[in-house]
Amino acid sequence: MDRILVTGGTGYIGSHTVVELQQAGYKVVIIDNLSNSSRDVVDGIERITGVRPDFVEGDCTDMETLIKLFADYKDIKGIINFAASKAVGESVSKPILYYRNNLVTLLNLLELMDSNGVKGMVFSSSCTVYGEPDENPVTEKAPIKKATSPYGNTKQISEEIISDVINAGASFKSVILRYFNPVGAHPSAEIGELPNGVPQNLIPYLTQTAIGIRNELSVFGDDYDTPDGSCIRDYINVVDLAKAHVIAVERMLQDKSENKIEIFNLGTGQGVSVLELINVFEEATGVKVPHRIVGRRAGDIEKVWADPLYANEVLGWKATSTLADTMRSAWAWQKRLRERGIM
Ligand code: NAD
Ligand code: UFG
Numbered sequence: 001m002d003r004i005l006v007t008g009g010t011g012y013i014g015s016h017t018v019v020e021l022q023q024a025g026y027k028v029v030i031i032d033n034l035s036n037s038s039r040d041v042v043d044g045i046e047r048i049t050g051v052r053p054d055f056v057e058g059d060c061t062d063m064e065t066l067i068k069l070f071a072d073y074k075d076i077k078g079i080i081n082f083a084a085s086k087a088v089g090e091s092v093s094k095p096i097l098y099y100r101n102n103l104v105t106l107l108n109l110l111e112l113m114d115s116n117g118v119k120g121m122v123f124s125s126s127c128t129v130y131g132e133p134d135e136n137p138v139t140e141k142a143p144i145k146k147a148t149s150p151y152g153n154t155k156q157i158s159e160e161i162i163s164d165v166i167n168a169g170a171s172f173k174s175v176i177l178r179y180f181n182p183v184g185a186h187p188s189a190e191i192g193e194l195p196n197g198v199p200q201n202l203i204p205y206l207t208q209t210a211i212g213i214r215n216e217l218s219v220f221g222d223d224y225d226t227p228d229g230s231c232i233r234d235y236i237n238v239v240d241l242a243k244a245h246v247i248a249v250e251r252m253l254q255d256k257s258e259n260k261i262e263i264f265n266l267g268t269g270q271g272v273s274v275l276e277l278i279n280v281f282e283e284a285t286g287v288k289v290p291h292r293i294v295g296r297r298a299g300d301i302e303k304v305w306a307d308p309l310y311a312n313e314v315l316g317w318k319a320t321s322t323l324a325d326t327m328r329s330a331w332a333w334q335k336r337l338r339e340r341g342i343m
Contacts, residue, residue, distance in 0.1 A: 002253055003027040003075040005118075007060050007105065008082030009053070010037040012193045013124065013182055015045055016242035017080060019191070022049040024246045029054040029073050031065075032083065036196060044190040060105035070116045078249045079109055080122040084154070087200060088128075088299070091151035102154035103161070110165050113172045120173040120252025122245055125159055127180045127234070127265070127304055128152040136232075136271060137307035140178070140263050148299050159263075166260050173260045175248035180234035180267035180306050182241050184326035185333035192333030193238075194342070202274065203235075207334035210287045213343060217289055219274050221296035226303055230274035234267035234305035237321035237329075241266055244317045251315070258314070267306025268319040277323070284324035285331045 004021055008014045009030030015037075018028050022045070030042070030053050039055070046052040054073075058065040060083045070076065084102045085091065091098040106123075113121065129152065130138050131145025147153035162174045183203045185192030198214075199205040209217045222229035244266050251257050272280070278289050312318050337343035 001025045001027055002077035003029060003073060004249060005069070005073070005076045005079045006030050006082065007079065007109070008032055008084065010034065010039065010041040010055070011082055013179070013238060013241060014080070014082040015041045015191045016186055016238045017082070017245045018045050018053050019048050019186065020239070020242045020246050021249070022051050022053065026249070027075070029056060029069070029076070031056045031058050031060060031069060033057065033059040035085070037194070041191060047190050048186060048188050060108060061101060063108050066108050066112055070112055076116065076118055077253055078120050078122070079113070079118055080245055080249065081106065081109055082124050084124065086151060088149045088151045089200060091149050095150040098150045098154055103157060106158050106161060110161070110170070114170055118172055120175065120249070121162070122248045123158060123162060123174060123176045125155045125176050125178045126152070127178050127267070127306065129156050129159065129178060130304060132301050133304055136303055137269055137305050138265065139307045140265055140310055163261055173252045173257050174262075175252060175257070176261065176263045177244060177248065178263065178265050179241060180236050180265070180304070182238045183235045184237045184239070184321070184329040186239060187329055189329070189332040189336040192330070192336075194337070202277070203330050206278065206281060206289055207330050208343070209291070210281070210285070210289050210331065211334050211338060211343070215290065217278070217291040218294040219278075219291055220294060220300060222275070222293045223296070224302045226273055228273050228275045231300055232271040232273050232303035232305060234270060235272055235277065235323060235326065236267050236319055237326045240319040240321050244311065244315060247315045247317050262314075264311040264315060265306040265308055266311060267308050269306055269308045270323075271303060271305035272323065280323050281327040281331070284327040287331065
């Protein structure tokens, strides 16, 4: 079987994808600088799959590190590029860090692909490229809106860079995946999301509140133009999301891509409000989440959910987990962190 290089493979989405790749029979080498994850994640992957992925601690912005990695692993046929800085708020205060990390990583990898015989790259993009969409659900044809943060801009620029490089005659292909809101954890509770410090995202804040680390969850606004006034998102189970990467890799490696660059939305197609999500969590787990409505968070999108039809039809991929199961998986992971004395 071919080897896949997974950058950022000890991170949240990367680790779940490494599990799915290994279970599909791929060999994996991870490179991660551990800026937002830990080496223990490799143990979790091994416990789930029975196979320890190769792990290189290194920074993708360092070309020499990547050159050595390709020299050591001559069988790499595909790359899944998760490595990036991803905190929207932090990107506003540290734009150079975000542009350098996210774009130099991408440029370095793209520069090395042809000379190392790599056939394709899966790139982690985001529904953030659609901004506040004119209509929901959002298809891949919806206009790209001006980015509201340097982080969002790195995703837009990255998509353009990939397109320019391939249109200039590179021989590899790319599948760009625009994730909606990835949530939940592996059903084994061996891996999951582990944000540094105070969580900025809804689900880790919610589970930390449910277990008593935080006093209450702030619901950012109930005066939006939505049925219950809170914002609407498309919450996609992280294992479902991970599976789409295996399909994307197969497409490129087995020459099934219809175009050299393909772009897919990865979402469920269901818009769920913040207040609805809290209810689903409480009903699924039987655990109450103390919460309070506060003012809007600057920069939040009112409502966005995916039209996943293109991915459903062309990739043959569909999100299948129920939101209740996904919430139970997030809760099981939070409890596992407690058992291990991590949180
Ligand atoms: P994460 O922070 O958990 O994982 C990213 C990993 O990359 C981390 O382990 C980090 O240590 C590593 N990393 C960062 N810079 C690196 C570098 N220069 N060299 C090597 N390793 C580096 O984030 P995630 O949620 O798993 O996100 C993965 C990708 O998906 C990112 O590109 C992110 O922008 C994108 N994305 C995430 C979401 C989301 O809500 N989680 C939504 C849309 C898109
Ligand atoms: N929210 C709260 N309270 C919180 C945290 C969040 O009410 O403590 C609300 C937000 O206002 C929003 C929803 O929960 O309505 C989801 O917020 P998240 O921060 O979890 O996610 P976002 O949709 O704001 O953004 C996330 C990632 C981005 C990514 C985007 C699209 O943080 O990096 O999804 O993929 F670009």
